[in-house]
Amino acid sequence: MSAGALLEKYKADPRLFGLADKLSFARPEKILLKNLFGSASQFVAAGIFLHPSCAQLNHVFICGDAEEAAYFHNTLENLTGALNLHYFPSSYKNRKNYRLLNASHVMLRTEALTKFSSQTGNRVGALVTYPEAVFEKVVISKAISENIIHLKAGDEIDPDSLYARLVDYGFERTDFVYEPGQFAVRGGILDIYSFGNEKPYRVELFGNDVDSIRIIDPETQLSERRLLQVSIIPNVETQFEEEEKVSLLQFL
Numbered sequence: 001m002s003a004g005a006l007l008e009k010y011k012a013d014p015r016l017f018g019l020a021d022k023l024s025f026a027r028p029e030k031i032l033l034k035n036l037f038g039s040a041s042q043f044v045a046a047g048i049f050l051h052p053s054c055a056q057l058n059h060v061f062i063c064g065d066a067e068e069a070a071y072f073h074n075t076l077e078n079l080t081g082a083l084n085l086h087y088f089p090s091s092y093k094n095r096k097n098y099r100l101l102n103a104s105h106v107m108l109r110t111e112a113l114t115k116f117s118s119q120t121g122n123r124v125g126a127l128v129t130y131p132e133a134v135f136e137k138v139v140i141s142k143a144i145s146e147n148i149i150h151l152k153a154g155d156e157i158d159p160d161s162l163y164a165r166l167v168d169y170g171f172e173r174t175d176f177v178y179e180p181g182q183f184a185v186r187g188g189i190l191d192i193y194s195f196g197n198e199k200p201y202r203v204e205l206f207g208n209d210v211d212s213i214r215i216i217d218p219e220t221q222l223s224e225r226r227l228l229q230v231s232i233i234p235n236v237e238t239q240f241e242e243e244e245k246v247s248l249l250q251f252l
Contacts, residue, residue, distance in 0.1 A: 007079055010047040019044075020051040042072055046079040049126060058116070059126040060252065066090065066130055073128040084125025086112035088248075090133040091237045101237060107180040109138075110195040110236045114148075116252060117141030129248075137245035139236045149232035151203060155210045159190070166192070169234035178218050181235055191216065196233035199224070 010016055022029055036044060045061060048054055061076075063069035066089060073087040091109055093100040116124050149165065151157070166183050167173065174182045177193040177200045184191045188211075193200035200218055204211045213230055214223040 003079060007043055007046055010043045011050065013047075016044065016047045016051070017053075020048055020053040023048065024053040024057065039075060042075040042079065045072075046076055049076070049080055049082065049085075056123050058124050058252065060249075061126060061128045062134060063128065063130045066132070069128050069130040069133075076126070076128065082125065084115075084123075086115065086125060086127050088112050088127045088129035088133050090130075091136060101235075103179045103181060106235055106237050107195050107198065109133075110180075110233055111197070113138055113141075113236055113251070114144060114196050114231075114233055117144045127252075134248050136237075136248075138248050138251050139245055141251065143244045144233070144236060147234055150229065151201075151210055151213060151232065152229035153210050153213055153227075156208050157205075157210060158208065159205060162190075166232075171234070176221060191221075192232055193218070194230070194232045195235050196231060201227070201230050201232075203230075 019031065019033075022031060033041075033044065045059075049059060061069075061072060063072050069089070070087065073085060076082070076085050087108055089102075089105040089108055091101055091106045093102045112127060116127075147169065149162070149169075163173070163183070163185065171181055171183050171192070174184050177184050177191045180193050180195045182193045182200075188205040190203040190205060191200055192203065197215075199215050202214045202216045202223055204213075213227045215225055215227060216223050
């Protein structure tokens with residue numbers, strides 16, 4: 001039996017319907033599920049995520065550790081085909097050193113927080129995380145929205161002011177961008193590796209005008225596709241004061 005066929009059986013199970021109904025109630029309720037062996041928990045989670053009763057709900061799945069969370073996230077993506085499942089790791093390289101940041105993890109956290117900070121009233125999706133990542137405080141949504149740099153093709157900007165603002169936001173000026181938090185300037189070309197996107201942006205300037213914006217490959221430095229506008233997001237782990245931070249559950 002294929003994974004898709006097995007998921008359909010889970011989705012058709014009356015017990016999953018009952019669970020979805022309970023989760024969709026406005027009043028919070030504690031529910032304990034037993035005897036979910038192997039990948040059963042991922043199939044139940046996928047069934048709930050896709051269930052019509054939960055279509056407007058956001059979900060947070062807290063796994064035992066980073067390895068389990070990564071596996072859980074990958075399985076959910078494969079089962080549901082959804083693009084709005086966000087892996088939310090710890091921002092540090094290892095649990096023994098809370099000073100060394102992992103830039104790729106910070107990018108994943110920032111991308112997820114930016115999505116969940118948007119006040120659209122619509123469903124954002126789900127977070128898959130683990131205790132160490134939940135333990136870290138996150139920046140309040142207002143602080144995120146107030147510190148995003150928006151660039152659009154056709155805009156008129158002051159390049160020097162933009163470079164200074166990037167430095168203020170913790171970006172490092174380099175010859176080439178290869179990890180989040182860097183920007184490079186070569187003539188009228190500005191490359192920026194935002195913490196809110198998995199690949200850097202290339203902004204081509206004609207004087208003070210934004211002529212074009214593209215996504216580039218950080219390894220080849222070649223342009224991949226054109227964009228109309230982008231949002232540049234700073235490092236949410238280091239660029240804000242402690243009083244601007246709350247727990248993840250308060251944020252959500």
